[in-house]
Amino acid sequence: MRITANRLIDLAAAATTKNQSTVGTVSAQLSSGMRVTTPSDDPAAWLAAQRTKLHQVLSQGAGAAVANSRDRLDLTDNALASIGDVVSQIRTLAVQGASATYNATNRAGLGAQVHALFQSALASANVQGADGEYLLAGSTSLTAPFDAAGAYSGDAAVRAVPIADSATLGSTIAGSNLTAANGVDVLPLLDRVATALSSNDLPTLLAALPDLATAVNQVALSRSQTGAAMNALDQTTTARGVLEQDMQQAISRLVEVDTASAASELAKASQALEVSRAVSSHLISVLAPST
Secondary structure (H helix, E strand, C coil): CCCCHHHHHHHHHHHHHHHHHHHHHHHHHHHHCECCCCCCCCHHHHHHHHHHHHHHHHHHHHHHHHHHHHHHHHHHHHHHHHHHHHHHHHHHHHHHHCCCCCCHHHHHHHHHHHHHHHHHHHHHHCCECCCCCECCCCCCCCCCCECCCCCECCCCCCCEEECCCCCEEECCCCHHHHCHHHCCCHHHHHHHHHHHHHCCCHHHHHHHHHHHHHHHHHHHHHHHHHHHHHHHHHHHHHHHHHHHHHHHHHHHHHHECCHHHHHHHHHHHHHHHHHHHHHHHHHHHHHHHHC
16 A cells, blocks of 8 residues: 555654644643543543542541540530549548537538539539530530539430441530439539538538548549540541541542653653654655655
């Protein structure tokens, strides 16, 4: 089959056009840093990247929920720490007031101190989060869980936050931990001690001493549960951070350009373009007069 001069020139021009396109494409990739920006660039890579981005968004949403729960638990722990300090102080004052060396006036003075401490513990037990919800109220979080006498009106419900595809973790502590369901009614006990001291009711005061010891341990146990939950959330946050970093790297591998490879490809394409241009120019100068 005889190849005409025009055919040779067309082939050379097509090669030049192809090499120009390659140089333009690779140059754009190097400039933007992206290899895939539309589905047509690489359908499989684009689809895989979109799926990974979706998982990344879902993970970030779950991470925000975990972070919010962690903040709430931190506030809860601070509240329980304050209550625990108050219970310990009141226990010390109750032991003092139970001494035979104290009279009615002395006990009345201690009673005033205990009453003030009780009010402080009550305020801590009714702590609210940044969103206004009562943190120790269980599921009834829009209502203060402890009344003026320290009685609990919430429930034992505990919220859960997702930490994996199908796993959840308890992220709240219910005020029921401070009730007789778990030992003694802590806050009413403190109010009872204050009243006993103020009214010089020694039998009631003596009877409250063992309960105060129970209350100290009860609050400490609640704090340990809070600490365990915070630790678990911290571990989840760390694991999620690693996962999201892996997903970002996967996306980068799918859609971003490999600079070294692209630079090498650009060099080769540029060289091929110069060669094709030279060939085209030579063919035109040699063959064009004969056409």
